[in-house]
Amino acid sequence: MTSKYYFNWPLLWLLFVLGISGQLSLLPVLNTLLSAVAAPLPLPQWSLILLSILQTTMILLCALILGxxxxxxxxxxxxxFAAWLAQKPIRWRDVQAPLLMAGLVAILSSVLLLCLQQVAIPRLPADFFANSSKLDLPLYSRLLYGGLTEELLVRWGAMSFLLWLFYRIFCRGNLTPSRTYIWLSIVLSALLFGLGHLPAALMLTTSANSFLFIYLLLGNGIFGVAAGWLFWRYGLEAAMLAHMLIHLMLYMAN
Known part of the structure; x- marks a missing residue:
């Protein structure tokens, strides 16, 4: 008997490889961060790095299975991705709209984020920018971790789960979720995306203020909502591409 829904194992492993590539791109930064810690480390540095990799890998795998x-x-x-794995032909018209919309979203989001950055700089803790420059992620880490791993965690994992949860609770009589709950899942996953950046940001300053929280939530939320919309309308690939393009544009602008 064939179920209406099936678990796409090839897609799971493809996304796992993409997500792991993003995590591994952070290893040099993690090594630098641990080397800069003034307090004695509870374990040897190599073991802390290994534990970090294992922890993040398990979180990624859970998000992928859930998604x-x-x-x-x-x-x-x-x-x-699904068409490629199924060896189905991918036509230009299948790619055209996701490419175009990902590019437009990336341009608009980059402009908004650069404007927000100019407004925020005088109001943020001075040591935040000083320490951020010391631990600045290389471009390949931004592209791989931001564009691949973060999208798998936040959009593929969190947003899919939230929308499914709303659908099960509130929309069981409908064939598809209503737009209200789609947008609610987009906004909530965008907020989670912003909150996920707080721990790293707090490590970079000893004088966190309310504007730092607003800056992180608003800055990440702007793109989080846009990426969620892309995921909904054009698929995960469009959200990944837009995320990569934003990091590339901001890297070039700064």
Missing amino acids: NWCSVRVNLGAPL
Whole structure:
């Protein structure tokens, strides 16, 4: 008997490889961060790095399994990856709209984020920018971790789960989730995206103020909402591409 929904194992492993590549790109930065810690480390540095990799790998795997199971039930997906794995032809018209919209979202979001940055700089703790420059992520880490791993954690995992949860609780009589709950899942996952940046930001300053929290939540939330919309309308690949393009544009602008 064939179920209406099936678990796409090839897609899971493809996304796992993409997510792991982003995590591994952070290893040089993690090594630098641990070397800069003034207090004695509770364990040897290599073991802390290994534990960090294991922890983040388990979180990634949970997000991927959750996303694979939930997304297909609420009409979310990664259509281009799925077509490629199924050896189906991918036509230009299948790629054109995701490429165009990802580029437009990246340009608009980059402009908004640069404007926000100019407003925020005088109001943020001075040591935040000084320490940020010391631990500045290389471009390849921004592209791989931001564009791949973060999208898998936040959009594929969190947003898919939230939308499935709302659908199960509030929309059981409908064939598809309503737009209200789609947008609610987009906004909530964007807030989670912003909150996820707080721990690292707090490590970079000893004088955190309320504007730092607003800056992080608003800055990450702007793109988080845009990426969620792309995921909903054009698939995971469009959100990943837009995230990569934003990091590339901001890197060039700064």
